[in-house]
Amino acid sequence: MAFAARSIYITVKYLDVKNLCIILPQDTVLAKSRKDNRFVMKFLWDSALGLLVVTGGLLGLTLPFGKIATAAGVSAMVWALVISLGAGSVLLCALLLRGQRIRLTLHRLRYFFVTAAVSYAFPNLLMFSAIPHLGAGYTGIMFTLSPVVTLVFSILLGVRRPNLLGIVGIAVGFLGAVMVAVTRGEAGQPAEFFWVAVGLLIPVSLAAGNIYRTVDWPEGTGPIELAVGSHLASAALLVCGIFTLQGGGSLALLGGVPLVVVGQVASAAAMFAFFFRLQAVGGPVYLSQIGYVAAAVGLFAGTIFLGEHYQLLTWAGAAIIIAGVFITTKAQSQITTKAQSQTGEKVAA
Numbered sequence: 001m002a003f004a005a006r007s008i009y010i011t012v013k014y015l016d017v018k019n020l021c022i023i024l025p026q027d028t029v030l031a032k033s034r035k036d037n038r039f040v041m042k043f044l045w046d047s048a049l050g051l052l053v054v055t056g057g058l059l060g061l062t063l064p065f066g067k068i069a070t071a072a073g074v075s076a077m078v079w080a081l082v083i084s085l086g087a088g089s090v091l092l093c094a095l096l097l098r099g100q101r102i103r104l105t106l107h108r109l110r111y112f113f114v115t116a117a118v119s120y121a122f123p124n125l126l127m128f129s130a131i132p133h134l135g136a137g138y139t140g141i142m143f144t145l146s147p148v149v150t151l152v153f154s155i156l157l158g159v160r161r162p163n164l165l166g167i168v169g170i171a172v173g174f175l176g177a178v179m180v181a182v183t184r185g186e187a188g189q190p191a192e193f194f195w196v197a198v199g200l201l202i203p204v205s206l207a208a209g210n211i212y213r214t215v216d217w218p219e220g221t222g223p224i225e226l227a228v229g230s231h232l233a234s235a236a237l238l239v240c241g242i243f244t245l246q247g248g249g250s251l252a253l254l255g256g257v258p259l260v261v262v263g264q265v266a267s268a269a270a271m272f273a274f275f276f277r278l279q280a281v282g283g284p285v286y287l288s289q290i291g292y293v294a295a296a297v298g299l300f301a302g303t304i305f306l307g308e309h310y311q312l313l314t315w316a317g318a319a320i321i322i323a324g325v326f327i328t329t330k331a332q333s334q335i336t337t338k339a340q341s342q343t344g345e346k347v348a349a
Helices: 002-014 028-046 048-071 076-097 106-134 136-157 164-181 193-215 223-245 248-256 258-287 290-305 312-348
Strands: none
Touching: 048 076, 048 106, 048 136, 048 258, 048 290, 076 106, 076 223, 076 248, 076 258, 106 136, 106 193, 106 223, 136 164, 136 193, 136 290, 136 312, 164 290, 164 312, 193 258, 223 248, 223 258, 248 258, 258 290, 290 312
């Protein structure tokens, strides 16, 4: 939770690099510390790997938080609302404090609500519905299928395509995901097919969102503005669903898990600040790799803190998934280097 809160602070400070460092002349130690923080944050903000690890790690925290909340009786729809409303509100405050605002146009409104439905409301509803039946760790594995589906959509629609090494990395990660999936959840507790099918819909929805956000990104709009608008739109959709299907009384159960709510809001706000930056730096296929990191975090958190138990095959698959992340990271580096080289040649010509 402390890391998530720190991430929000650092991210908001970095959003305007020129105003990041407010140095007191008489305090050289503080000045050096701020300078170091600026360097680290600049490196992270421009590093696809750094953004991948931070974003995926924060996403992975959603799994154990969600299991704790649903175990306390909070519905999947209400917990999805906590994430969208919490993240959207925190980031909106940060945006307003910097003297900015959300600019509403028909294009942006369309982007906000389509992204809200496909990337946040629907997959979160599926995820929190499945966690009580599949376990936090196993549900997290469903995220690892997102790169494969994203790759298929990306190729079919002609969006940014990975090179051969990138395809190899995704294939390696998928092999690890298959190894984990065949174990069907926690050791000795095989999941029902219906809930496995529900879980499989998660990566399909996430992949569709990955492609849409890249294809329809509003020109001249920053990542934080998009994160705020999309999450508040998601919250609006979920509020309508809650009051229509469950009634306002379902919100009262949040009072039983106040610390979990705070932790979830902090981690979600930090995660989505990095999420849209990763979208811009890495593209949709690379962005989808956050599922690998989130799955690993979910497995470890479920095992260490929630008492979940998984077979050796599950852990072996997780290790292979991590190997796939490193391969795709190398592939992304090659694509970036090639693009920069081609740009330099055009300028020289």
